[in-house]
Amino acid sequence: MVDTNQQVIEEARQRGETLTSRKLLLLVEQYHRSGSPGVDRELLDAYDAAAARNDAIPFKEGQLSEAVSRDLVDDESWAGEDVYYPVGDDRISTFPAEWHDVLGDTTDVRAYVDVIGEAIDDSSTGADSQRGGIGTGVPEGLVLEAMTVIGGLDQETAKDRLEQRRDDGELVEDADQHPDARIHLAEDAEWMRDDSLED
Numbered sequence: 206m207v208d209t210n211q212q213v214i215e216e217a218r219q220r221g222e223t224l225t226s227r228k229l230l231l232l233v234e235q236y237h238r239s240g241s242p243g244v245d246r247e248l249l250d251a252y253d254a255a256a257a258r259n260d261a262i263p264f265k266e267g268q269l270s271e272a273v274s275r276d277l278v279d280d281e282s283w284a285g286e287d288v289y290y291p292v293g294d295d296r297i298s299t300f301p302a303e304w305h306d307v308l309g310d311t312t313d314v315r316a317y318v319d320v321i322g323e324a325i326d327d328s329s330t331g332a333d334s335q336r337g338g339i340g341t342g343v344p345e346g347l348v349l350e351a352m353t354v355i356g357g358l359d360q361e362t363a364k365d366r367l368e369q370r371r372d373d374g375e376l377v378e379d380a381d382q383h384p385d386a387r388i389h390l391a392e393d394a395e396w397m398r399d400d401s402l403e404d
Contacts, residue, residue, distance in 0.1 A: 207251040210237040218261040226272035227287065229256060229264070231299045234354040242305040242355070243296035249273065273297055283324035286347070298354070305355055312356040314363075314370045317348050318390055342379060342387030 213232045217224055233244050233252050244252075250270060257266035278288045281302040292298040292305055307320055322343045345367065352363040370376045371388070379387045 207247050209251050209255045212236045214255055214259060217256055222263055226269045227299055229269055243292035243298035245296050300351055300354060308355045312358055314366050315375060317351055318343055318388060342389045344385050345388050346385045
């Protein structure tokens with residue numbers, strides 16, 4: 206029997222009705238680290254059962270396993286947010302193997318924005334427009350999730366590093382005030398600057 210991490214269950218409880226299968230797997234990747242990318246099937250099944258046993262979590266047993274089986278893609282590169290990716294010997298992740306390979310040894314925010322931005326631009330699926338509004342760039346939330354899952358950072362540290370790069374002028378945020386604004390590398394966002402505002 207595989208032990209589950211109580212922090213995953215508590216975070217799942219706090220999400221209540223907004224908890225999806227993807228968010229549950231993301232929580233497992235963030236808080237139940239094994240030293241290898243992704244989650245193996247035995248651990249996935251353990252969380253599936255634990256979530257279903259908790260009355261505060263709106264999950265039925267088998268829901269996560271069914272979602273992964275249904276939406277597992279055979280891609281190593283980005284195919285969208287609503288799918289699951291194989292990342293090793295029967296291991297599953299919310300992020301593609303290519304990102305784990307390229308970003309697994311770094312916690313540099315610029316590297317995440319660069320790699321994710323290029324993957325989204327090259328993909329026919331892009332990023333969910335509900336997450337960052339319509340437009341180019343990378344939704345901030347997607348970068349933070351990747352940094353916690355792939356880079357192993359906690360949420361607060363990832364957010365602090367992103368904000369520091371933004372304060373230093375290395376990252377630029379869309380001006381539309383979306384709560385999950387899209388961000389760009391400064392050198393890729395020259396077109397965003399309004400020259401009429403300069404002296």
